[in-house]
Amino acid sequence: MIRIILADDHPVVREGIRGMLSAYDGIDVVGQAASGPEAVGLVASLRPDLVLMDLRMPGGDGVEATRAIAAQHPGTRVVVLTTYETDQDILRAIEAGASGYLLKDIAPEELARSVRAAAAxxxxxxxxxxSALLGRVQGRQSAPALSPRELKVLGLAADGRTNAAIGAELFLGEATVKTYLSRAYEKLGVSDRTSAVRRALELGLLD
Known part of the structure; x- marks a missing residue:
């Protein structure tokens, strides 16, 4: 028997999912949570095999709950079940430790099949x-080679430092800082600081 907790802030949605899964043998919904922290607490007390986790819930985001469950209860797998499908949401969830990412328009039989596969x-x-994960892998493979100093300058820029502050920390003149940033912009194919930071994050060049 696969024991499941449903985490979603909408009671009607939880009941709908529970009803869908109840039609399939070997799947048992043993608990329901309306927030991320509540889901983490239920996992600690019920020790389910799997959590179907919504992403955005008042009182506690699903990504943070996924990260906590993965760290504290590695025997419980988390599969995101959400309406959101942006690359950022998908990547955040998988990087937090989710074992899967499904959309709520999934057919009942496919959901049951996915639950069994994830539990296995x-x-x-x-x-x-x-597609989002493939794009991230391909992006990392083709990421431009920024020098260590270019990465350091860009990382400080990502922290909101001014050129003067970056120069003071690295013992560089402002003109030199601008040169490093310009080189980074060119390699990343962008024309400004914000775009450079965003692109470097997307490529995994900055944490």
Whole structure:
């Protein structure tokens, strides 16, 4: 029997999912949570095999709950079940430790199949999630080679430092800082600081 907790802030949605899964043998919804922290608490007390986790809930984000469950209860797998499919949401969830990413328009039989696969240790991904992860891998493979000093300057810029503050920390003149930033912009194919930081984060060049 696969024991599941449903985490979603909408009671009607939780009941709908529970009803869908109750039609399939070997799947048992043992608990329901309306927030991320509540889901983490239920996992600690019920020790389920799997959590179906919404992403955005008042009182506690699903990504943070996923991260906590992955760290504190590695025997419980988390599969995101949400309406959101932006690359940022998908990547945040997977990087937090989610074993899968599904959308709420999934067919009941596909949801049951995905639950069984995830509980067996497989990764289950909606098409959009798989595409986002593939794009991230390909992006990292083709990431431009910034020098250590260019990365350091860009990292300080990402922290909101001015050129003067960056120069003071690295013992560089402002003109030199601008040169490093310009080189980084060129390599990243962008024309300003904000775009450079965003692109470097997307490529995994900055934490």
């Amino acid at each position: 240790g497989e990764t289950v991904l909606a098409t959009s999630a798989a």
